Structure formats: structure tokens, C-alpha cells
Amino acid sequence: MSATTGTARLRHFITAMTRLVGEAESDEARILAEGKPLLAELVATDDWLPEAFAQPHPVHYRQYLLHCDPLERFSVVSFVWGPGQRTPIHDHTVWGLIGVLRGAEEAEMFAPDRVPHAEGHERLDTGMVAAVSPRIGDIHRVRNAFEDHVSISIHVYGANIGAVSRHVFDTTTGAPKGFVSGYANDTLPNPWRD
Amino acid sequence: MSATTGTARLRHFITAMTRLVGEAESDEARILAEGKPLLAELVATDDWLPEAFAQPHPVHYRQYLLHCDPLERFSVVSFVWGPGQRTPIHDHTVWGLIGVLRGAEEAEMFAPDRVPHAEGHERLDTGMVAAVSPRIGDIHRVRNAFEDHVSISIHVYGANIGAVSRHVFDTTTGAPKGFVSGYANDTLPNPWRD
Ligand SMILES: [Fe+3]
Numbered sequence: 001m002s003a004t005t006g007t008a009r010l011r012h013f014i015t016a017m018t019r020l021v022g023e024a025e026s027d028e029a030r031i032l033a034e035g036k037p038l039l040a041e042l043v044a045t046d047d048w049l050p051e052a053f054a055q056p057h058p059v060h061y062r063q064y065l066l067h068c069d070p071l072e073r074f075s076v077v078s079f080v081w082g083p084g085q086r087t088p089i090h091d092h093t094v095w096g097l098i099g100v101l102r103g104a105e106e107a108e109m110f111a112p113d114r115v116p117h118a119e120g121h122e123r124l125d126t127g128m129v130a131a132v133s134p135r136i137g138d139i140h141r142v143r144n145a146f147e148d149h150v151s152i153s154i155h156v157y158g159a160n161i162g163a164v165s166r167h168v169f170d171t172t173t174g175a176p177k178g179f180v181s182g183y184a185n186d187t188l189p190n191p192w193r194d
Numbered sequence: 195m196s197a198t199t200g201t202a203r204l205r206h207f208i209t210a211m212t213r214l215v216g217e218a219e220s221d222e223a224r225i226l227a228e229g230k231p232l233l234a235e236l237v238a239t240d241d242w243l244p245e246a247f248a249q250p251h252p253v254h255y256r257q258y259l260l261h262c263d264p265l266e267r268f269s270v271v272s273f274v275w276g277p278g279q280r281t282p283i284h285d286h287t288v289w290g291l292i293g294v295l296r297g298a299e300e301a302e303m304f305a306p307d308r309v310p311h312a313e314g315h316e317r318l319d320t321g322m323v324a325a326v327s328p329r330i331g332d333i334h335r336v337r338n339a340f341e342d343h344v345s346i347s348i349h350v351y352g353a354n355i356g357a358v359s360r361h362v363f364d365t366t367t368g369a370p371k372g373f374v375s376g377y378a379n380d381t382l383p384n385p386w387r388d
């Protein structure tokens with residue numbers, strides 16, 4: 001067992017993911033298979049996310065960049081949901097792993113040619129990890145499972161996700177619209193400090 | 195010519211250094227030779243360092259981490275000198291590149307067996323880049339060349355420098371003492387934002 005505490009958890013996750021993407025290269029199935037237990041370990045203990053990256057916005061969900069691989073092969077973000085907040089229907093265009101650090105979230109899944117009619121539904125409780133990608137299902141709508149408190153999930157994507165050109169889909173017609181999410185933060189955590 | 199502005203300069207430097215250390219591996223001479231013009235380009239324009247990482251301390255020089263390679267093969271720091279501030283005599287134990295972004299600094303160089311008697315002296319003005327390493331000379335004492343304003347240099351080292359066990363040397367006797375510098379900051383710039 002490791003005696004890892006605090007921000008060292010994020011540092012160890014970054015190091016392990018960096019080694020994984022370096023070895024796996026474009027083998028997405030391997031990245032998802034081996035990345036899943038790494039993310040599960042990261043979200044198993046809620047003691048490492050600095051407060052600045054856990055702040056909800058009063059109106060919208062927030063996406064804080066925690067780390068971007070310097071070759072932009074992957075990025076790690078904290079998704080902070082205020083009470084009852086939700087995303088639009090959206091895609092990612094790259095692989096993604098979603099781990100719930102605090103609270104719970106509910107997701108509806110869509111097939112590309114069936115938006116806005118949901119194909120399925122799943123609930124992710126604290127500590128659970130799910131995956132998305134164009135290969136395995138890339139379109140969803142996600143919301144905080146709670147109407148009365150904040151939920152936080154940690155997402156890992158196969159690109160600098162804040163800069164990726166992707167899509168949101170109209171809730172009524174399913175019509176796609178271009179979308180670049182950006183990030184809420186102009187500073188990152190410093191996990192190299194101790 | 196590139197139209198790079200603002201924090202994109204730091205992003206491009208990080209990307210280029212990451213590629214360089216990945217290709218050069220342990221070839222220090224290559225890293226210094228090819229890293230030098232990259233750092234010279236970074237410090238050629240003083241428009242990209244966020245204010246939070248340019249703040250002097252009233253008493254001591256300050257070292258802010260700007261980026262650490264996720265495999266800890268190199269790190270990038272801003273060294274902020276208040277008026278008249280100086281380092282002790284110290285070593286690094288790894289390669290380093292020093293580029294002056296703002297103001298100027300003066301360095302005295304020491305041979306390992308001759309501390310505290312300086313072997314040489316150099317002045318680095320804005321835009322200039324110098325190198326250190328155990329191979330080419332690793333012990334120096336550096337100070338702000340100005341008694342009346344702040345100077346800032348950008349340093350790149352062949353490790354997570356804040357965590358490296360190295361040495362300071364007594365100014366009178368030359369006796370070494372163990373030293374780990376750490377970093378002043380618990381957040382980093384976010385150069386992946388746009
Ligand atoms: Fe999503």
C-alpha cells in the first residue's frame with residue numbers, strides 16, 4: 001500500500017498516465033483499460049483537490065484544467081457541478097474517462113443518428129469510473145444527481161480537451177453546433193511542490 | 195516569423211523542450227546546445243509571464259515553478275530578484291539554462307575545490323542566456339545587478355529542481371550544507387488555455 005496523501009495523489013496519477021500514453025500510443029482500448037484503475041485510485045480518496053479547483057459557479061457547471069500533457073496527448077480536468085446543474089447534449093471526439101470524486105452524476109447516452117432520443121441512462125456514484133469515445137459511444141448529457149449539493153468528477157481526455165472543436169446538440173431537433181469548451185482557470189495546481 | 199503572443203510563448207517553449215529532452219535523452223551537450231536558442235526566444239519578449247509569478251519577496255529572492263515535465267526530466271522556473279537580492283553560493287547537480295527576461299544579473303563562478311574563492315565573474319543582461327552543469331561548472335553565486343529595481347530570469351533545469359538535494363557553501367569557509375530549494379507557489383500558470 002502506498003502512503004500517498006494530498007496533492008501527491010494527483011502527481012502520481014499524472015506520472016502514471018504520462019507513462020501509459022507514452023507506451024500505448026494510439027491503442028485507445030489499452031489506455032481505457034489501464035487508465036480506468038488509475039483514475040479509480042485517484043477518486044477513491046477525496047483529500048487532494050485544492051479548493052480553488054472545486055468551486056461551483058452559481059449558474060453553470062465548471063471545468064477546471066488540472067493538468068495538460070505537454071504534447072497534448074491527454075488532459076485532466078475537474079468538473080464541478082452546482083446543485084441541479086447539467087451539460088447540454090455533447091460529444092468529445094476523443095477518448096475520455098470520468099471518475100466521480102464527490103457526490104454523484106447521472107448521464108443519458110445517445111447514438112449519433114438518434115439524438116435527441118436517449119438510448120440509455122446511467123448513474124455514477126462516488127468512486128465510480130466510466131468511459132466515452134467515438135468507438136464506444138461518445139454523445140451524452142450529464143447532470144449532478146443532487147439538487148441540494150455540489151458534485152465533482154475528474155475527467156481525463158485524449159487531447160487538450162478545452163481546445164478541441166466538438167459539438168453540442170439541440171435538445172429538440174438534435175441539430176449539432178460547433179463548440180470549444182475552454183477552461184475556467186488561468187492557474188493550475190502545483191503538484192510538484194513536495 | 196511566428197505570431198506568438200502572451201502565454202502561448204510559454205506553451206510553445208514547454209512543447210519544444212519536451213520534444214528535445216525526449217529525443218536527446220541523456221545527451222546533456224545536445225540539450226544545452228538546442229535548449230539555449232529556445233530559451234533565448236522565450237526571454238526575447240517580456241509579455242508572457244503572469245504577474246503572480248513575477249512578484250518579489252521583500253527579503254529573499256523567489257523561485258516560482260512555471261512548469262515541471264511530468265516525468266521530471268526538466269523544470270522551468272521564474273527567478274524573481276528584489277533590488278539588491280542575491281543567492282548564497284550554491285550548486286545544482288543537474289544541467290541548467292538561465293535566461294534574463296527583465297533587468298540583469300551578475301554571477302560569480304566557483305571551482306568545486308576552490309570555494310569560496312571566485313574563479314570568474316559574468317554579467318547577464320536582458321535577453322542573454324547562460325548554462326551551468328557539473329560538467330561545465332556548477333557552482334555560482336548570483337545577484338540582481340540592480341539595487342533599485344526587480345530583475346527576473348527564467349531558468350530551466352534537468353530535473354524537478356525544487357525537489358533536488360543539492361548544496362549551499364559557507365561564504366567564509368566554503369563548507370557545503372545540504373539544501374532543497376522548494377517552490378514559492380502552490381499554483382502554476384495555465385498555458386493551455388487558448
Ligand atoms: Fe462529457
Ligand SMILES: [Fe+3]
Pocket residue numbers: 284285286334336
Ligand atoms: Fe543557480
Ligand SMILES: [Mg+2]
Pocket residue numbers: 186187188189190380381382383384
Ligand atoms: Mg496555478
